[in-house]
Amino acid sequence: MKTDSKLARGALEPSSGARGLLWPGIIMVGIITQLPFLYTIYLSLHDWNLMRPDLGVTFAGLSNFGQILSEPAFWEVLKNTFFLTVFCLLLCLAAGMGLALLLNRDFFGKGIIRTLFVSPFFIMPAVSGIVWKTVILNPNFGFSAYITGKLGLPAIDWLGKYPLETIIIVVAWQWIPFFMLVLLAGLQSVSPDLMEASMLDGANRFQQFFNVTIPHLLRYIEVALLLGLIFIMQTFGEIYVTTSGGPGYSSTNLPFYLYRLGFQSWDVGGASALGVLIVIIMTIFMTILFKIMRKTFGGELS
Amino acid sequence: MKRQTDSLQGRKAMNLKKYFTPVKLLLLSLMIALTACGSPANNDGSNAASGNKASDNAAAPAASGKKVELTIATVNNPDMVVMQKLAKDYEQETGVTVKFSVLPENDLRKQVTLDVSTGGGKYDIVTIGNFDASIWAKNGWIETLAPFFDAMSADAKAAYDLDDMFPSIRDGVSYENELYALPFYGESSMLYYNKEMLEKAGVTMPDNPTWEEVADIAKKLKEANNVPGIILRGLPGWGEMFAPLNTVINAYGGSWYDMNWDAQLNSPETVKAVQFYADLINEAGQPGATATGFTEALTLLSTGKAAMWYDATVAAGFLNNPNSSQVVGKIGYAKAPTAVKENTGWLWSWNLAIEAASKNKEEAFKFITWATSKEYIEKVGETEGWVVAPPGTRQSTYENPKYKEAAPFADIVLESMLAADFKQPAVNPVPYQGIQFVNIPEFQQLGTEVSQFIAGAITGEITVEEAMNKGQELAQKVAVDGGYKK
Amino acid sequence: MKRTLPLLITIATYALAFLYFSPVLWLLVTGFKTEGEAIIVPPSILFEPTLENLRLVWDAGASAFIGHSAIVSMTSTVLALILGVPAAYALAMLKVKKADDVLFWFISTKMLPAVGVIIPIYLVLKELGLLDSLIALVLLYTAMNVPLVVWMMRSFFKDIPYETIEAGRVDGATGLQGFFKITLPLVRPGIISTALLCFVFAWNEFFFGVSLTSTNAATMPVFMSSYMTQQGLFWAKMSSVATLAVLPALVLGWFTQRQLVRGLTMGAVKG
Structure with missing residues (x-):
């Protein structure tokens, strides 16, 4: 870290140069993401139902926000989003670590095995949703029904009885490979000297893992968690094709709630207000997370 | 060698370049950006070229x-x-x-x-x-x-x-x-049944059955054949679950609204119909009902994994297609089941x-x-x-x-189509039109939300009455907010 | 004992990998079955493969959609790199006021779900006459991926050992030259893995694609979605079209996963 700041102060470029490099990216992203967002804020203060042009677009003040916050569904959805994100990330981390450890050995066909594990990450979310729903989970002709049938047990209605849990598993199936890859990269970069030194110190495998490997992996874990967080929080395709957010609101997360408001109720004002709330909630959440990370990893973000 | 010349040049130009480098980088990136953008635009012809020209x-x-x-x-x-x-x-x-x-x-x-x-x-x-x-x-x-x-x-x-x-x-x-x-x-909608399974259970299907008769037969079929006795859509969605369910509600004399646009979802008739639907699914229907839409149901019946199915008349064609169906020639047809109301088929x-x-x-x-x-x-x-x-x-x-020769079910469809009363679907007069829907824009949301509640009732999370009370509240709110109820 | 345990672990790894991959395998295989065979449980392993579904899907015009997807994904990936890499370089190597805040801002633009901005974007594109155009998707996907590029590339730049750059500077390779000759080659694995991720996210993007295009710029996910809730038995056709839709990203992923690991493991350069 020190060397970096020294490097900067060593005047590779003056800071005006830095601006020249930064602005194109900032302008591009700003225009395309922030202008529509400003418009979203504007719309959030209005009542506008696309299906009822006869009612027109009218100023509504903050009533859209009040309405959403007073809706019990909103709080259920918030809770779902939290559970979905947190449990999915934990599952990804644990399983990803397990797989990374399995693959961090020398054995025949390692490349192919890694290829098999990695594949789900590259599949479109909607496709994996459909495949799971049809092939595995369907209680009549899915594979799980076949197995329970062989065992003489009644078929389990996964998406009806455990909708959120099932979606967590489907999403995790897609994201575990990413965690595995990042952690595998981390494992492979642990310096052998360090391992040897700890061995000489008489540490056993577990001590070695917790005292040497894990601290080394912290940065990699952070990379995976942060990226995973942003994407898993936004889970949409899997829900869209499997449960449509139901039964009730039991598998609706914030983005899907937004979809229900915007494209089932055609309530543009309400959906926009929810969009603004999501950004506020996530900003607060991320700020706290960044603070914690800064404390954990010292100084600045990596 | 080469590296040396490079660094020499670099040293010469260094002072000048020092300031311009970032600007150049920016220009370079913009240039590449523009040429890169050019390719899809050209590819797409005039459409993407620019603004109003398109x-x-x-x-x-x-x-x-x-x-x-x-x-x-x-x-x-x-x-x-x-x-x-x-x-x-x-x-x-x-x-x-x-x-x-x-x-x-x-x-x-x-x-x-x-x-x-x-x-x-x-x-x-x-x-x-x-x-x-x-x-x-x-x-x-x-x-x-x-x-x-x-x-x-x-x-x-x-x-x-x-x-x-x-x-x-x-x-x-x-x-x-x-x-x-x-x-x-x-x-329209009609009832399909697997003739072999009915035979095995020793029951016959009337041409114009009531829902009570259908429920009775479904239970016997389930017992005799060890497959779901009847498949009914349970997938939430106004166009999914509510397509068949609304015809059941109409059959039992229920409705969404009365003439004053007061919601009728927790009226005794409507609740009775929904309760009947949920019970039938749970007693003799398919597992995983809340994930069953048209396609899933079709798959079940056409692979011989279910005995009956109440759904759209269009399914008859698929069930008789030897390329994908294993039950060609085994399917019998009956008109949409009734209760207090006749002619309940949808449109x-x-x-x-x-x-x-x-x-x-x-x-x-x-x-x-x-x-x-x-x-x-x-x-x-x-x-x-x-x-x-x-x-x-x-x-x-x-x-x-x-056509009649190719489609043996044509007469039932014709009768249902002619009898379907789009303008007056329920027993009591209603202010809306549509048999399996209410023709107001809000119904997309309302129907979907209420079907989500009913899905909860089918999986046993809540009771049918709770679901319908929640639905009633929503429906009443829609009537007031939408300006229908004066 | 000492010998059998690793062998057992290896065998367990094989089994696990097969299980983990099986849903994808089902998808790839079912596309070559007839509709009747596609719904048999447990899935038949020995069957006569048919190209009928693939032909049907291809006749329905899959090639145009694949073309649109390819153009949009590649162009937006290149653009995102062109815009993102310099910014990441600046944030990592140069003195920037509030660098952390800039980074946070970039990441924060990814917090609003696409559904939340679709109506404003739709209205703006309509005014510009850019509805159903490839250029609109390119711009959107670029903006979607720039934050990812900035964030990932920044950490790769940070991992470059100070000595390497110092050595380059002694040789006089500063400024633009230094950047292209010394810095960029060092982060090449990082760029490749970032580009791969950008491509995959752009290729798989569903919501903007479905909402903003109809015919002239419709992408592969749009084409696929038309098969998703089709009436009738369609698992085999669906699998065919889904195979076409996922294969480019999948194959690319297979071939570049080594790079991906190397890219993510840049820290090792230090050691």
Whole structure:
């Protein structure tokens, strides 16, 4: 870290140069993401139902926000989003670590095995949703029904009885490979000297893992968690094709709630207000997370 | 060696470059950006080139008599696939280019609503259900067809023969007695059963059963065959679960609203109907009911994994297709089950309408009259087989002996279509139209939300009464907020 | 004992990998079955493969959609790198006021779900006449991926050992030259893995694609979605079209996963 700041102060470029490099990216992203967002804020203060042009677009003040916050569904959805994100990330981390450890050995066909594990990450979310729903989970002709049938047990209605849990598993199936890859990269970069030194110190495998490997992996874990967080929080395709957010609101997360408001109720004002709330909630959440990370990893973000 | 010269040059230029480097980088990146952007734009022709030009270009050919291009938004059901195929002939005959944008029903409705409500004009012709027609007409999103028909020659009018269309279907696409869309395909609902399984259970099915009889038979079938006795849609969605469920509600004398727009979802009749539906699913229905839509149900019955199914009349064609069905020839048909009310079958149609923002309305009208004409049905029958001829729109189709021979279920469909009362679906008078839906725009949301509650009742999370009380609250709110209840 | 345990672990790894991959395998295989065979449980392993579904899907015009997807994904990936890499370089190597805040802002633009901005974007594109155009998707996907590029590339730049750059500077390779000659080659694995991720996210993007295009710029996910809730039995056709839709990203992923690991493991360069 020190060397970096020294490097900067060593005047590779003056800071005006830095601006020249930064602005194109900032302008591009700003225009395309922030202008529509400003418009979203504007719309959030209005009542506008696309299906009822006869009612027109009218100023509504903050009533859209009040309405959403007073809706019990909103709080259920918030809770779902939290559970979905947190449990999915934990599952990804644990399983990803397990797989990374399995693959961090020398054995025949390692490349192919890694290829098999990695594949789900590259599949479109909607496709994996459909495949799971049809092939595995369907209680009549899915594979799980076949197995329970062989065992003489009644078929389990996964998406009806455990909708959120099932979606967590489907999403995790897609994201575990990413965690595995990042952690595998981390494992492979642990310096052998360090391992040897700890061995000489008489540490056993577990001590070695917790005292040497894990601290080394912290940065990699952070990379995976942060990226995973942003994407898993936004889970949409899997829900869209499997449960449509139901039964009730039991598998609706914030983005899907937004979809229900915007494209089932055609309530543009309400959906926009929810969009603004999501950004506020996530900003607060991320700020706290960044603070914690800064404390954990010292100084600045990596 | 090379590296040395490079660094030498670098040293010379260093002082000058020091300041300009970032600027150059920016310019470079912009340049590459522009050339990169150029390729898709060129590829895409005038459309992506720039701003308003695109729409000017689209309008120009129509005016100068050059090639007209019609864009049609449609759903991907088999009838529409046939239409895409035959549209090639139409293109050859007329010189008009026809482009299809094919989407699943929900995405289609979302897309087209977005387009018409913002005046986007992306489509010339849109495929809409009879649920949408009156709403869209009221919003001024689709064109009234009367002026176009008036401009037609007497011969052409007689050949098209509007009176041949089923009155119930015409009602569905009219608003204030004006026609706004032309029906391409229509369906009702009926009961399918596996004859072998009924035999094994030693029961017979009347032609015109009541729901009580059906429930009784379903339980016996389940016991005798060890498969679900009946499949009913439980997938949440106004067009999924509520399609069959609303006909059950109508059958038991329930409704969504009374004449004062007071919600009736927790009325004894409605609750009784929903309770019956949920009980039937849980006692004799399929596991995983809340994930069962049309397709899942079809898969079950056609693989012989269920004994009965109550759903759209269109399913008969799939169940009799030897390429995908394992129960060809084993299926019997009965009319939609009844209770207090007779003739409970639903009424759905897919229709072609002209978007108000279209720039090629004349051509669009020509196309939709072609695609809904007698000749078109004849053409499909002769080239693709009569069993796939678009059903449910014209009386003449059902008088055609070739169609009757190919479709043994034609009589039940015909009776259901003729008897279906689109304008007065429930036992008590209601202020809305539509059998398996309520023709107000809010019903998409309302129906979907309430079906989510009922899904919760089917899986046992809450009771039916709780679900219906929640639904009642929502429905009442919709009536007040939407300005229906005075 | 000492010998059998690793062998057992290896065998367990094989089994696990097969299980984990099986849903994908089902998808790839079912596309070559008939509709009747596609719904048999347990899935038949020995069957006569048919190209009928693939032909049907191809005749329905899959190639145009694949073309649109390819153009949009590749162009937006290149653009995102062109815009993102310099910014990441600046944030990592140069003195920037509030660098952390800039980074946070970039990441924060990814917090609003696409559904939340679709109506404003739709209206703006309509005014610009860019609905159903490839250029609109390119711009959107670029903006979607720039934050990812900035964030990932920044950490790769930070991992470059100070000595390497110092050595380059002694040779006089500063400024633009230094950047292209010394810095960029060092982060090449990082760029490749970032580009791969950008491509995959752009290729798989569903919501903007479905909402903003109809015919002239419709991408592969749009084409696929038309098969998703089709009436009738369609698992085999669905699998065919889904195979076409996922294969490019999948194959690319297979071939570049080594790079991906190397890219993510840049820290090792230090050691």
